[in-house]
Amino acid sequence: MARAQTYPTRPVRIIASTAPAGTADTLARLMGQWLSERLGQPFVIENRPGAGTNIGTEAVVNANPDGYTLLLVAPANAINATLYDKLTFNFIHDIAPVAGIIRAPNVMELNPSVPAKTVPEFIAYAKANPGKINYASAGTGTSLHMAGELFKMMAGIDMVHVPYRGTAPALTDLLAGQVQVMFDNITTSIEHIRVGRLTALAVTTAMRSPLLPDLPPVSDFLPGFEASAFFGVGAPTDTPAEIVGTLNKEINAGLTDPKMKARLTELGTVLPGSPADFGKLIIEETEKWAKVVKFSGAKPD
DSSP states (O other), X not given: OHHHHHOOSSOEEEEESSOTTSHHHHHHHHHHHHHHHHHSSOEEEEEOOOGGGHHHHHHHHTXXXXXXXXXXXXXXXXXXXXXXXXXXXXXXXXEEEEEEEEEEOEEEEEOTTSSOSSHHHHHHHHHHSTTOOEEEESSXXXXXXXXXXXXXXXXXXXXXXXXXXXXXXXXXXXXXXXXXXXXXXXXXXXXXXXXXXXXEEEESSSSOOTTSTTSOBGGGTSTTOOOOEEEEEEEETTOOHHHHHHHHHHHHHHHHSHHHHHHHTTTSEEOOOOHHHHHHHHHHHHHXXXXXXHHHTOOOO
């Protein structure tokens, strides 16, 4: 316990394997600030985008397991396990789960030119127009891409995937009508939905989202559908259990702190729990997306 009581004695890095400004980066900075205040040392966010998050993840896998290099775990970590044929690491074995942070819903949204106002209407329209509907994503293997593939698989429809280099250009083309549908993060699209520039059909979580409470979940029409994005914190395997325990305790404290929780719930639903709880979620997500990746035949760009 002495080691847990003295940790940390110097700055800690949290590596976000994405570019600044996205949900993962925002969460890393919120949690980094919280941990800095709680533990008395700076928790510094380091953005290491590239190779579908694999560059940043590999840096943490290869770091000393001493609690001073952490990873902001994101959906791509579960998807990449199957998407990439040759990785230098096994995420489930090489990253120790520390704590979950949030589960963020996506929203199924259309350009208003598409003549559908509900999920069943869209499925009927897609079946009547096989291969003529284009759906956008932030890139091959992203959670937005996989949500679209899961929808295709469960609805039995044929849509064309159009990958972009990030959410912003994909959303721009959706608004312009260059593509017809997107499974975007709610916080990115909510203002466009509210003013009618996009037609929202459903959320991708199993339950309704407080951000768009009038929208049903896709699972109301396709039972078992769930395609939210999960985020949390991981550390190199063999990081001492007492350090993992200290971090888990303080992260969970943030998930229940009124001010911190209010900021997090603007992005999704908080995920309190033990390291084992978060590890179980990672395994479940990896297994789920393995089936979708194989169905889609997707390969890295």
